[in-house]
Amino acid sequence: MGLTINGRLTVISGGSQGLGASLAKVFVREGGNVVIVARTEAKLKEKVKELEHDRQNEQQRIGYIAADVSKGQECDRVFKELGESPDIVICCAGGATPGLFVEKTTEELDHNMNIVYNTALHFSHAALKVMTKDREASSRERHLIYCSSVLAVFSFIGYSSYGPGKAAIRALADIVRQECIPYNIRVHNLLPGNIDTEGFELEERTKPEITRKIEGPSAPRDPDQVAQEIVRDLRRGKETIYTDFIGWVLGGLQLGISPRSWGVFQALVAILFALFTPIWTFIMNRDIKNFFRSKNGQ
Template structure:
């Protein structure tokens, strides 16, 4: 498996780890992200890893015309892609009532619309490569809504919905679609979001195992090679991906709600974020 891969969010975390895996197999790579210095540093790393060619395209995926132009440039430079990976993403954890309106609109613009417009811009070129594949990064928060993720979870539900609908539309053309539910992965995003998580969110997530980005990237590419629609690295995410409709309500009722109520009874002495726990929604209504 080799060819040209276009990767949004390819300068950091999971996107960069995927790019490094592909580089060592001799792929041609186009990276899309905003920060030029980080893109340049990533390109150097990938060249050292053995990439056949690397191009970087500084762009904000929320800027649709600029994104379309970047994809066109990538195709003109390195040819039509056989792999398109939408990994650019952001998260603003916090209590619903305390978040700025912009947290909701910006997160949807980057995570959902940024993925949508990337696919729409690249689709004509993907059609030129038999067996090409689109990989969309969702999240466990795209399977079950989590306390403290009202700005993020809906964007990842939307990505999952897009992937499901797109898979059935593009399958007759031979274009594959995968949706990825990464576990907590050791990346700059995870480190940043942990500092902002409300206490209840941190307690709910406390048992989750954090995986290295390179292991997650390898699991994603294994799923791609096997033409998997759902790619859920690790047993926790695999179980959630297959059983979420059944398990989600049980987790909320018998585990998360108890943590959240306990969090309210014990004021946040250990809350390093300084954000107080709010009553659970059910408690406010009663």
């Protein structure tokens, strides 16, 4: 089965902006009950006002809960205040501040791991403690959706405080998917590329030039369009979802036990790409050496 939104309760962390806010908009327009979660109450209030314009009927629940979802106790509070077991949980909180690893402070590294990985870890943990106890709800299919990144399968210089956390989310999704089998909870993992959000604008401010060069001319995509495509793929029953072709290709290099997307073709493309990878790595390493020579004034 695929995703059913109408009349179902969806909770979205990171729902006040970016992809999370765009997903909230799609779910409300589809007749879903939506509660968004983020740290800043002012942003949440403003976003809920916007979502009210997309309301389909008076019975819809549209609300928010302010919480720091990088903390387990705060996540437990969210699902207690929710008052009922959710049908769909989306872990969409997080953000990137690119930079060279040795130039990061310990505090920055800890903070980034908190907002990238711990937000997904604790939010999904708190959600599942509630969802797995609701035996009555297990008669219908429910969904847990993680938001990882294409950097989880193909990381490179500049993303030392972001890529590892996203890779950890991918591993977490694979593990939790197995544990959710008895409870009729489908676990999905999104691996998006660049999306034109507030977070992406902040990301651009600290991105090293070498990171831009390796990344190439990857134009950020409209978040509303991406959200619609994600919902389309969820309805098709996909458990690993990419938002662009290059992400799908790169995902083939590290399939592991993650569910495939057009698996046979992805495996064939991965074989071809694996043959090209040593050449690409040679070129990348050469560019990195030149970057550091220029940076150090040599």
